[in-house]
Amino acid sequence: MSANETRFYGLLYIDEQNNRYHSNRAHGVDPVDIYIMCASLCSKSFNANGAVFNIITNKPAYTRQRLEHLKLERISVSEHDFSLMVPKKKMYFYSAHFKLDVFNAFGDGQFGEHIGLVDLDTILLRSLPQSANLAVYDISDQVFPAFGKSRVVSDLELISGRSLEDPHWYGGEFVTGSAAEFATISHYINLCWPKYVRNIGSLHHVGDEMVMSSALNMARADGVHILDYGQAGLVARWWSDRTEHEQAPFEPLTAAALLHLPGDKMFLTREARHQFDSGEFLSRFQRHARKNIAHRVAGQAVHTLLEEPRVLFTPRLAAR
Numbered sequence: 256m257s258a259n260e261t262r263f264y265g266l267l268y269i270d271e272q273n274n275r276y277h278s279n280r281a282h283g284v285d286p287v288d289i290y291i292m293c294a295s296l297c298s299k300s301f302n303a304n305g306a307v308f309n310i311i312t313n314k315p316a317y318t319r320q321r322l323e324h325l326k327l328e329r330i331s332v333s334e335h336d337f338s339l340m341v342p343k344k345k346m347y348f349y350s351a352h353f354k355l356d357v358f359n360a361f362g363d364g365q366f367g368e369h370i371g372l373v374d375l376d377t378i379l380l381r382s383l384p385q386s387a388n389l390a391v392y393d394i395s396d397q398v399f400p401a402f403g404k405s406r407v408v409s410d411l412e413l414i415s416g417r418s419l420e421d422p423h424w425y426g427g428e429f430v431t432g433s434a435a436e437f438a439t440i441s442h443y444i445n446l447c448w449p450k451y452v453r454n455i456g457s458l459h460h461v462g463d464e465m466v467m468s469s470a471l472n473m474a475r476a477d478g479v480h481i482l483d484y485g486q487a488g489l490v491a492r493w494w495s496d497r498t499e500h501e502q503a504p505f506e507p508l509t510a511a512a513l514l515h516l517p518g519d520k521m522f523l524t525r526e527a528r529h530q531f532d533s534g535e536f537l538s539r540f541q542r543h544a545r546k547n548i549a550h551r552v553a554g555q556a557v558h559t560l561l562e563e564p565r566v567l568f569t570p571r572l573a574a575r
Contacts, residue, residue: 259368259385263309264309264372265308265311265373266353267287267311269317270350288321291322294310295325295328296526299530299531300380309333311366337356354372354467361438362441376517378523380536386432388432388436389436390481391481391482392485396500398424401499410460415470416450423468447466491508493570496547498567502568
């Protein structure tokens with residue numbers, strides 16, 4: 256690869272207690288194995304598009320052992336000595352907090368000059384163009400309707416410690432830029448972290464996105480140029496389950512370069528056994544999603560009879 260080419264990484268932070276607290280023990284599969292199988296598929300999709308993907312983990316020997324045991328293709332595995340003091344208690348997205356530690360390492364130049372961090376349950380359907388600025392994924396239109404804009408903005412201002420004129424919420428599945436840009440963002444993250452820890456029990460969301468979004472809003476307000484790859488149609492997140500926001504239909508999102516499927520990890524683990532082809536992958540996923548949606552529609556009728564208090568939206572594959 257050329258010196259200016261972006262090298263992509265995925266975080267696999269392994270903690271026996273907290274990995275297993277997350278709701279990913281499905282069909283008797285170990286949660287860590289689920290993430291490793293997702294990483295295998297992610298790596299295949301990047302390799303198929305001529306991009307470089309690596310795992311950053313605190314347990315490289317164990318990760319390589321599980322890759323071999325699961326008969327998955329080898330992935331480049333990098334060890335990192337994580338130092339972020341994440342509150343040691345059972346909570347969702349515990350391991351994801353260590354993305355913030357990775358951002359610091361990116362800023363120090365430990366992993367190259369042009370780097371990107373993506374979630375392990377993402378798929379690269381086609382090449383991502385390199386941005387001249389820090390590139391992120393704005394998902395305000397997904398988060399504000401679900402939690403209420405005033406509540407989200409209040410939490411962002413609490414963690415940033417300042418009033419925010421035009422706040423946004425950013426997804427943690429995709430961030431890419433230069434080492435210098437990550438160093439700048441890490442500066443803001445380090446300012447936010449103590450306030451996040453102090454207020455962790457009162458926030459609408461506990462996870463890396465809370466801190467990262469606060470930091471990015473501060474940076475943008477201070478003149479840092481940030482490009483939204485979601486608005487550019489390059490990154491998309493989609494759930495085959497019902498959501499508290501109304502999603503765009505799936506089929507138009509297949510034009511994106513990077514697709515995040517956070518609610519379909521078990522499907523992704525099965526796909527790890529296949530050679531990756533974007534067209535075949537999308538065909539199989541749409542068949543899988545169609546079955547899921549039919550099941551959710553039936554379930555929604557039951558919840559309606561039981562007067563479920565929340566308003567949930569059923570996903571659609573195609574536009575009406």
